[in-house]
Amino acid sequence: MDKRRKITQILITLLYNPHLGNILSGRLHTGKSKGVCVPGLNCYSCPAAAGSCPLGSLQQTLGNLKKGINTYVIGTILLFAAVFGRFVCGWLCPFGLIQELIYKIPVPKCMKRLKVLGWLKYAVLVVLVILLPVITYIEKGMGYPAFCKFICPQGTIGGLFLIRASETLRAQAGMMFTVKVIILIGIVICSAFVFRPFCRFICPLGAIYGLFNRIALVRIKVDKGACTDCGTCKKACPMRLDPVKECNHADCIRCGKCIADCPVKALSFSGKEGIEKIKKAASK
Amino acid sequence: MKKKTVLIARIAILLLSVILISIGAYKGKTKDTQNKGSMICLECIGLG
Ligand code: SF4
Ligand code: SF4
Ligand code: SF4
Numbered sequence: 001m002d003k004r005r006k007i008t009q010i011l012i013t014l015l016y017n018p019h020l021g022n023i024l025s026g027r028l029h030t031g032k033s034k035g036v037c038v039p040g041l042n043c044y045s046c047p048a049a050a051g052s053c054p055l056g057s058l059q060q061t062l063g064n065l066k067k068g069i070n071t072y073v074i075g076t077i078l079l080f081a082a083v084f085g086r087f088v089c090g091w092l093c094p095f096g097l098i099q100e101l102i103y104k105i106p107v108p109k110c111m112k113r114l115k116v117l118g119w120l121k122y123a124v125l126v127v128l129v130i131l132l133p134v135i136t137y138i139e140k141g142m143g144y145p146a147f148c149k150f151i152c153p154q155g156t157i158g159g160l161f162l163i164r165a166s167e168t169l170r171a172q173a174g175m176m177f178t179v180k181v182i183i184l185i186g187i188v189i190c191s192a193f194v195f196r197p198f199c200r201f202i203c204p205l206g207a208i209y210g211l212f213n214r215i216a217l218v219r220i221k222v223d224k225g226a227c228t229d230c231g232t233c234k235k236a237c238p239m240r241l242d243p244v245k246e247c248n249h250a251d252c253i254r255c256g257k258c259i260a261d262c263p264v265k266a267l268s269f270s271g272k273e274g275i276e277k278i279k280k281a282a283s284k
Numbered sequence: 285m286k287k288k289t290v291l292i293a294r295i296a297i298l299l300l301s302v303i304l305i306s307i308g309a310y311k312g313k314t315k316d317t318q319n320k321g322s323m324i325c326l327e328c329i330g331l332g
Contacts, residue, residue, distance in 0.1 A: 028322060035318035044321035045328040052321035056328055060320050070316060072308020078301035082294055149327040159329025169324075172331045180330035214285055215293045 001260040005090065009097040015050070016040065016094060022047035026165025037073060039080040040093030041205050043148075046158030047165070054080070055129065055205045056148055056155075063133035063143025077208060085216030086209045089199055090253035095154050096199055102191035110194045113240035117201040118251060124151070125204035147204060149176070153184040195238045200251065210250030218254060219270040220247040226266040233258035233267060243267060 016038050019029045028047055038051040045056075054077050061070035080088055089096050103109075128147040137143030148155050159177065163170050190197040199206050213219070222244055233243040236257045241249050243258040247267070259267045285293075308314065326332030 028324060030318075030322035032318060034321035035314035037317065043328055045325045049321075052317050053328075056325065057317050057320065061316075067316065068311070070308060070313045071304040071311075072313035073317060075301045075304025075306075075308060078297055079305065082297040082301060144332070145325070145327050148325065149330070149332065152328065155325075155328035156330055159331065162324060162329055169329075169331060172326075174331075176332075177330040212297070215290050215297065217294065 001256045005255060006097075008091050009094070009100075012040070012092050013094040013097055016042045017046065017048035018050050019048045023161050024165065026162050026169075037076045039084065039088040041095045041152075041154050041203065042093075043152070043155045043158040045155060045162070047161050049158070053154075055152075056145060059129055059133045059143075059145030059148060062130060063137045063145060065134070065137055065143075066141075081209050081212035081216065083217045084209070085213040085218060085254070086206060086250070086252060087216070087218040087254040088209055089206050090255040095203075096196060096253070099187075099191040099196045099198060102188060103195055105192045107192050111240070114194075114201070120201045121203055121207040124202055125207045129204045151180075151183060151202065153180075153187050153198065156180045156184045195240075196253075199253065200239065206253075207250075213250050213252060214248045217270075220252065220254065220259065221268050221270045222247050223266045223268070226264050227262075228264055228266075230263065232261050232263060236261040 022029060026047060028045065029050055031050075033050045034044060034052055036051045037054040037057055039054070041055060042049055042051070042053055043056065044052040054073065057070065057073040058077065061067075061073055084092070124147065128150065132146035133143035135143070136146075156177075159169075159180070163173055163177075187198050187202075194200075220243065224244075227244055229244070234241075237243055238255065238257060239251050239253060241252055243252075244266075246252070247258075254269075256269070259269065
């Protein structure tokens with residue numbers, strides 16, 4: 001399962017960012033695909049990006065309300081949330097992959113759940129993604145995307161590509177850019193010691209998807225009759241959850257590690273039997 | 285949450301999302317998204 005997931009994550013990263021040549025030229029892709037929001041965090045200001053970032057697009061519409069709210073962006077985020085929940089985080093987000101690769105560096109790992117820090121992402125969502133763009137819009141007539149501006153490490157990566165390619169942009173890089181690069185470096189360093197620190201404690205997109213984990217189409221099911229309470233799944237969970245008790249918790253990224261490790265196959269993705277039945281019927 | 289409640293909530297959100305996407309597409313909001321994504325966002329990259 002983990003190999004399949006890694007391959008999916010790599011393919012998705014390439015699918016979101018196929019214009020690799022633009023990294024050298026520092027140009028942005030401007031085609032129609034930029035009208036489509038991808039499910040994961042992927043900056044539309046990255047030269048290689050084919051689509052738009054849902055979180056950036058959400059802040060843009062909240063910061064420019066005179067144009068009317070962009071229901072297309074809100075509907076798209078709701079659609080991803082209702083179908084996938086945080087399955088997006090486990091399988092369909094390049095920044096999740098980046099952190100997982102860094103976590104492979106052999107250094108001592110922090111195995112604590114750090115539950116209190118987990119609330120931070122909801123504060124980031126409310127304050128930086130929703131309130132600040134709206135408040136600055138009301139005050140100045142044009143709001144700014146506060147999460148992008150102050151924190152987003154994915155945007156900083158795109159910025160580094162652009163700054164490398166353009167002297168004009170390099171000249172504009174000031175204090176704010178330095179702060180964002182420091183945040184990016186901090187996240188990279190923490191990712192070696194803590195599993196996906198940005199996803200667990202900061203990312204507002206993960207926070208939105210997590211709120212829908214309970215009702216999303218892709219969920220995890222526990223067969224309580226089969227479960228022997230051996231605790232293997234709890235040990236396997238990289239998000240430090242107890243899958244038997246919290247299989248649809250907002251922090252579950254649907255990585256499937258618990259499902260793969262359960263010795264009695266008591267855990268499964270919901271909807272799997274349906275797919276099996278369809279396959280059987282089709283093969284008859 | 286009960287199975288039935290989950291199903292109703294899921295269907296309601298799916299319906300709502302389809303309605304919102306359709307209204308947005310009808311009003312040309314995909315073009316707004318495309319335009320925004322086609323220009324360098326200085327705030328996003330930390331320059332604005
Ligand atoms: S800076 Fe981050 S949140 Fe903003 S558009 Fe880029 S990736 Fe999305
Ligand atoms: S929490 Fe955010 S950065 Fe992490 S995988 Fe989910 S969307 Fe991507
Ligand atoms: S509960 Fe299972 S699927 Fe969810 S994060 Fe933990 S190991 Fe992954």
